[in-house]
Amino acid sequence: MTGIQIQELTKRFGDNVALQNVSLTFQPGKIYGLLGRNGAGKSTLLGIAANRLFADSGQVLIDGEPACENDRAQKKLYMMSEKNLYPKDMRVRDVFRWSERFYGSFDRQQAQVLAQQFGLNIKKRVKELSTGYTSIFKLIVALCLDVPYLFLDEPVLGLDANHREMFYHLLLKNYADEPRTIIIATHLIEEVANLIEEIAIIDEGRLLMSQSVQSLLDSGYCVSGKAGDVDAYAAGKKVIGEDVLGGLKTAYILGSCDRQALCDSGLELSKLNLQKLFVELTKKEGEQ
Amino acid sequence: MNLKASIGYQLRSSGKALAIFYGVIYAIIAVAAIVAVSTDGQLGVAGLETSTAVFMGFLGVFTFSEDFRFLIQNGYSRKSMLRSFLCQFAVVSLLAAAIDVLNSRLLLPLWGYRSTFTQLYGQSQLPGLIWQLLWGCSLYFAIATITYFMAALYQRLGRLQRLLFMLILPLAVLVLFPVLDFQLLGGTATRWLLKVLSQALGFAEGGLQMGLPVLFFLAISAVFSVFSYLATRRASVS
């Protein structure tokens, strides 16, 4: 298993450039957060890898093989997204049955247990399910399918708080028992910040960064205190963003922290917050 | 690959549709039979193949609109899918044609039922049965591939193009062409076309040539299978 390689992927929809020469590697066995604002290109990227649409240029390799129009590669992955591709008249229990037939390994017993836990009636037809439960049945398929690559595109849309927690709980248990590559594409960064090991940020079709969460958090820090003190401390340092509230200021700084200078300045130190970092990096002109 | 699984799925779902279709058909036949017996007259039903042809048309469309998406979700490439669909069409066509032969020969001559095939080519014994089977099978297969292609093409077209496709094209073929032909060429083009068509359907100079329609339908199937591949090879799923 060598993971998924995205190589110089470009995709246009008319005038809109959805992906601009994006290159990225997803290593096997890790949980990735593919983060981006709405319309950033996350779904397009995953859609191309999952053979749902075609790139204008570039390619996607899964374990060294091209993903495009390749049954063998595609059988290694399952994509869960908002788009429902299941026949509307099919009953949930039949979805489970056919998933097993098509993929070859699917834990149907576990699926029934999970359906019960979520309160999903498996006799219902797909068209009879609410938005939340449409997501849930697909998530159950994702959890019970034994494939090495899972794409979860905005998995918790429509789920209430209880179900969301249940899902994250089950996902981590599933991953801890048998690690595989899980790519969660979302704009809900706070929720996934502690689940993910690696982070890739896409903004307006471009890859802004791709690294481990640990190294990202280690790469910078936050200082807060009186505005004047913060400015003095931050002078000459790489400040990527600031928050101001009256006379209080918080600065987000990249680089290693000079603890002595910090102690002397009396400013408060805290670690970078992923959500804050993301917002600062993807802020557009005119946004607060 | 796992074509077995996808074919299995498609046969199951189209099998269900086929069962419902024939359920309706036989219900109609039963009613007509009761009427015929009670009035001591002829069966009021004829040419059931046309209904089956319409069913095959719908099958082609549904296969594209529903099965395509479902199989993409389950990791099938468009190439594999097309292979799977063609297998499905072939099996269903054969089954439907076999039922038609059964109907026209065994069940219904009692009440003077004349199938489309009989209406076109007359009754005949055993070799004719095989031709009837092949004729029906290849015709249905052709229809399914045509409507599958049309559904695939329709999905790729924009609003304006769809309008053109649905309105202008049939108008051009059915109205404009004959009118122009009769006005400018005195109808030679239409006559020629009809002549070619009747030959393709087996009505040759020296008598019935049953090989021709079967070949004709198979050729159409091949052409539209290729067109379908071209129409879907870059189709995105939405």
Next chain:
Amino acid sequence: MQIDTSGDRPIFLQIADQIEDAVFTGVFPEGQQVPSTTEISAQWQINPHTVLKGMNLLVEQEILFKKRGLGMFVKEGACARIRAKRQQSFFDRYVASLVAEAKKLDLTREQVVALIERGYTDDRDTDTGAD
């Protein structure tokens, strides 16, 4: 167990701290098994590698040990080791910040010492049941 996602302390260290606390206060007695990486990961919704990192740290410090195929257990003598460790870091953890805070509040050294004395007196009083 509470995880502070916004402060300065990395998550894996927080996990190590909390398990260590539980061992020290006897919630996980010596020789007994502690919750698995999977359980902690799923319960608190934290990536298993992060949890493992924290637990491995405790293994390094000889507070936990791994029994192959079974999981993580509290090592004999862990409490004593924790006590020694914390006595060592007592100054950094508590005294340094105490002094810094006192300075911020303009408390003199004598006042701080008096407060500390009071801390012990109050403690003794509660021990003997006095109000």
